[in-house]
Amino acid sequence: MSLVGPDHPAADAGKTLEVRDLNHSYSVNGKTTQALKDIAFGVSAGRFLSIVGPSGCGKSSLLMMLAGLLTPSEGTIAVGGRPLNRPDPTRVGVVFQDASLFPWLTARRNVEFPLFLRGVDKAVRREKAEEALALVGLDRFADSLPHELSGGMKQRVSIARGLVQDPPILLMDEPFAALDEQTRITMGDELLRIWEKARKTIVFVTHGLSEAIYLSDEVLVLSGRPGRILDRVVIDLPRPRSLDMMAQPRFAELREAIWHMIKV
Numbered sequence: 033m034s035l036v037g038p039d040h041p042a043a044d045a046g047k048t049l050e051v052r053d054l055n056h057s058y059s060v061n062g063k064t065t066q067a068l069k070d071i072a073f074g075v076s077a078g079r080f081l082s083i084v085g086p087s088g089c090g091k092s093s094l095l096m097m098l099a100g101l102l103t104p105s106e107g108t109i110a111v112g113g114r115p116l117n118r119p120d121p122t123r124v125g126v127v128f129q130d131a132s133l134f135p136w137l138t139a140r141r142n143v144e145f146p147l148f149l150r151g152v153d154k155a156v157r158r159e160k161a162e163e164a165l166a167l168v169g170l171d172r173f174a175d176s177l178p179h180e181l182s183g184g185m186k187q188r189v190s191i192a193r194g195l196v197q198d199p200p201i202l203l204m205d206e207p208f209a210a211l212d213e214q215t216r217i218t219m220g221d222e223l224l225r226i227w228e229k230a231r232k233t234i235v236f237v238t239h240g241l242s243e244a245i246y247l248s249d250e251v252l253v254l255s256g257r258p259g260r261i262l263d264r265v266v267i268d269l270p271r272p273r274s275l276d277m278m279a280q281p282r283f284a285e286l287r288e289a290i291w292h293m294i295k296v
């Protein structure tokens with residue numbers, strides 16, 4: 033298997049996202065829990081990186097930090113060579129598990145919302161929202177309310193909202209976990225199509241090893257709490273990916289290797 037460990041020099045040079053010496057602890061009622069330990073990695077522009085690890089290993093905490101929503105106890109995060117200390121949707125877009133759309137706003141208005149908050153001119157807002165909706169294949173549903181859309185469509189609106197400010201990086205926290213299996217598989221392919229078209233760097237947190245392998249260029253494997261980087265596995269399956277690859281021996285080999293690390 034081809035592995036690039038976290039300390040490998042190739043894992044660091046000229047990255048769009050760089051995490052250095054990151055540690056994080058939570059203190060609740062005088063009790064301290066170390067959630068993440070010695071996290072360091074870089075992601076090159078345009079790569080698709082997934083983060084996997086046992087439940088409670090700090091995946092969501094790490095993603096919140098990459099989104100600028102949580103300050104690490106120690107360490108730095110840089111995007112495009114500049115420190116990220118607060119949410120900046122022009123540099124990092126975020127898509128959560130729950131599509132978290134405003135139920136009273138149409139798909140277009142939901143996508144426009146971050147631009148509205150920034151005081152962007154109405155015509156520009158509309159144009160950008162429509163571009164983003166077209167990218168996710170929902171241009172015909174711009175005027176629909178969330179309750180008129182399926183689960184997968186709602187998640188696509190949420191992806192469009194993450195992309196509307198054209199950030200170089202899109203973070204996704206288990207975006208398809210709440211969907212049924214069939215929709216989840218379709219959404220994986222849909223995401224790869226969007227990713228190839230939009231040419232973004234994606235950091236994707238998931239519990240699903242098959243999903244991580246199917247989608248990614250690399251998989252960052254975290255240990256149980258406190259989450260440390262156990263390995264960074266290069267997914268050497270060709271692109272475009274297709275579902276029949278899941279039945280190939282190489283896919284099973286990668287899955288087994290990652291599963292073994294997490295299980296241990």
Ligand SMILES: Nc1ncnc2c1ncn2[C@@H]1O[C@H](COP(=O)(O)OP(=O)(O)OP(=O)(O)O)[C@@H](O)[C@H]1O
Nearest residue numbers: 058060065067086087088089090091092093094257
């Ligand atoms: N706000 C918080 N206050 C205190 N402890 C927290 C807080 N958020 C997370 N933790 C703890 O930090 C650890 C990491 O949590 P986190 O949710 O980041 O892990 P995770 O890998 O995303 O978990 P899961 O896979 O179950 O979603 C867990 O032990 C959790 O209980």
